[in-house]
Amino acid sequence: MCFMMVGMSALADPVATSKPCTVKDRTEALVILVCAPNLDQETWQNAARAVCGSALMCNAWIWEDPAKAPVKAPATDSDIPKDQAAAAVAIWVHDSKSLISLRRVQ
Numbered sequence: 001m002c003f004m005m006v007g008m009s010a011l012a013d014p015v016a017t018s019k020p021c022t023v024k025d026r027t028e029a030l031v032i033l034v035c036a037p038n039l040d041q042e043t044w045q046n047a048a049r050a051v052c053g054s055a056l057m058c059n060a061w062i063w064e065d066p067a068k069a070p071v072k073a074p075a076t077d078s079d080i081p082k083d084q085a086a087a088a089v090a091i092w093v094h095d096s097k098s099l100i101s102l103r104r105v106q
Helices: 041-052 082-086
Strands: 002-005 021-026 030-035 059-063 090-093 098-105
Touching: 021 041, 030 041, 041 059, 041 090, 041 098
Parallel strands: 030 059
Antiparallel strands: 002 098, 021 030, 059 090, 090 098
């Protein structure tokens, strides 16, 4: 299975709204974020910024299907099971203020 990086952005002005998304679980450095299907990247980014808050080291993994997201957030990104990581739609990397959109490549 391969992934292709679709887009990255680094906007300086956060708007903290996470209503279309909910935190399923979190650790000190990782957040499992489940969002409604078909939201735009700006909505994902705003929700992830809000849940990471002031934490410098915070990666928010985003899924649209709560059944495909981990029940418990692991300590590190590499501890997310591969099948669940493959089902994520995006990752917010808080220290670089970057949203990485994921899509399956056949």
